[in-house]
Amino acid sequence: MTRLSVEQEELTQLVRSWVDQEVLPVASAFDHRDEFPEELVEAMKEMGLFGITIPEEYGGLGLDLLTYALVIKELARGWISLAGVINTHFMAAWMIMTYGSEEQKLHYLPRMVTGEMRSAYSMTEPQAGSDVQAITTRARREGDEFVIDGSKMWVTNGLRADMIMILTVTDPTAEPRHRGMTAFILEKEAGVSHQPGLIVPPQLKKMGYKGVESTELIFEGFRTPASSVLGGEVNIGAGFKQFMAAVELGRVNVGARAVGLATCALEQAVKYANERETFGKKISKHQAIQLKIAQMGTKIKASELLVFDAAEKKAEGGRVDLEAGMAKYFATETALEVATESMRIHGGYGYSQEFMVERLYRDAMLLILGEGTNEIQQLLIARRLLE
Numbered sequence: 095m096t097r098l099s100v101e102q103e104e105l106t107q108l109v110r111s112w113v114d115q116e117v118l119p120v121a122s123a124f125d126h127r128d129e130f131p132e133e134l135v136e137a138m139k140e141m142g143l144f145g146i147t148i149p150e151e152y153g154g155l156g157l158d159l160l161t162y163a164l165v166i167k168e169l170a171r172g173w174i175s176l177a178g179v180i181n182t183h184f185m186a187a188w189m190i191m192t193y194g195s196e197e198q199k200l201h202y203l204p205r206m207v208t209g210e211m212r213s214a215y216s217m218t219e220p221q222a223g224s225d226v227q228a229i230t231t232r233a234r235r236e237g238d239e240f241v242i243d244g245s246k247m248w249v250t251n252g253l254r255a256d257m258i259m260i261l262t263v264t265d266p267t268a269e270p271r272h273r274g275m276t277a278f279i280l281e282k283e284a285g286v287s288h289q290p291g292l293i294v295p296p297q298l299k300k301m302g303y304k305g306v307e308s309t310e311l312i313f314e315g316f317r318t319p320a321s322s323v324l325g326g327e328v329n330i331g332a333g334f335k336q337f338m339a340a341v342e343l344g345r346v347n348v349g350a351r352a353v354g355l356a357t358c359a360l361e362q363a364v365k366y367a368n369e370r371e372t373f374g375k376k377i378s379k380h381q382a383i384q385l386k387i388a389q390m391g392t393k394i395k396a397s398e399l400l401v402f403d404a405a406e407k408k409a410e411g412g413r414v415d416l417e418a419g420m421a422k423y424f425a426t427e428t429a430l431e432v433a434t435e436s437m438r439i440h441g442g443y444g445y446s447q448e449f450m451v452e453r454l455y456r457d458a459m460l461l462i463l464g465e466g467t468n469e470i471q472q473l474l475i476a477r478r479l480l481e
């Protein structure tokens with residue numbers, strides 16, 4: 095990994111200190127109440143985190159993807175749900191920066207920078223997760239508008255977002271199917287469950303990743319102007335490729351979240367091992383515990399190198415499905431393993447809500463599923479290696 099710049103060091107340090115002081119003391123309580131952390135999100139807006147990678151000409155910090163990954167790691171060390179609040183927003187902003195028309199950039203990016211406008215990213219449907227080409231949500235042209243019908247599933251930030259980057263089918267007869275798919279930038283009312291053409295049912299009840307809502311979205315005749323096709327109408331049929339490129343970023347993000355979560359699990363394990371005594375000594379003096387700590391630390395370091403390498407390569411442009419897939423796969427499996435080992439080191443107390451490791455254990459499970467399951471990552475990695 096290249097040496098960090100002063101700016102990268104300073105921003106990382108700022109977020110780390112904020113997480114130590116403001117997030118770690120309250121994250122588990124928010125998680126147990128499944129409460130949206132309004133004040134923490136406001137503080138993230140003030141730190142400029144909603145516009146880290148958006149160019150300065152639109153008011154953002156204009157920083158690179160590595161800096162983004164560093165910040166996500168620090169946020170996730172406190173609570174992965176905070177990283178979840180900005181990730182779909184960041185992916186949508188990246189899609190507008192990369193594929194949007196100049197008019198769309200001017201319209202959306204300055205308001206996304208401040209967090210005044212927040213975005214969701216939606217491709218999954220009730221019957222189509224890993225198999226994205228099986229989506230059926232339909233966008234039909236009617237005059238100067240498209241009319242959207244269908245259901246989306248697991249939309250993170252689905253209720254509070256003002257805007258949804260959505261993948262739809264515009265031509266169901268296209269072969270291969272992905273050529274008939276189009277991305278739209280849909281504007282909606284934030285925080286409203288019923289609006290013309292769109293119902294947002296109550297948020298899904300989850301095992302972890304609490305606080306940030308994941309919802310279904312039901313479209314019934316939702317109208318959007320033809321100008322809301324991402325990048326303009328020349329991009330009708332290009333949506334699948336645009337979404338797949340953004341998913342690579344999502345994988346870097348999930349990998350960075352995994353490194354942050356695992357770092358926290360290791361810190362909690364070390365703290366506990368230096369306090370708890372059995373058989374007349376601190377448990378950190380038992381070699382069986384030391385072996386666990388050594389393995390946890392080494393695998394976290396390896397994860398960090400894979401994730402930051404993928405972030406740097408993606409920033410250089412081009413395809414990074416192999417690097418992002420490896421980073422996501424290894425870092426998230428490591429996070430689950432480290433959270434489990436940290437639970438074991440905590441003994442019976444790890445099972446109690448008094449210690450934060452139970453939250454880390456529940457949250458780690460999401461990471462192996464989201465942004466493409468780890469089975470799918472392995473298929474992608476193998477396909478590239480076999481080529």
Ligand SMILES: Cc1cc2nc3c(=O)[nH]c(=O)nc-3n(C[C@H](O)[C@H](O)[C@H](O)COP(=O)(O)OP(=O)(O)OC[C@H]3O[C@@H](n4cnc5c(N)ncnc54)[C@H](O)[C@@H]3O)c2cc1C
Binds near residue numbers: 218247300460463
């Ligand atoms: C909390 C949460 C938040 C999410 N947020 C978003 C979001 O904001 N936007 C969004 O679009 N999506 C989101 N998702 C969806 C997520 O990306 C999907 O759940 C994930 O891709 C898996 O899809 P699925 O659940 O339909 O599983 P399926 O695709 O049905 O897979 C079921 C099982 O079969 C395995 N499998 C499937 N195909 C193969 C194969 N070819 N070979 C081997 N094994 C296979 C899978 O690995 C898995 O183990 C979110 C999910 C969760 C849980």
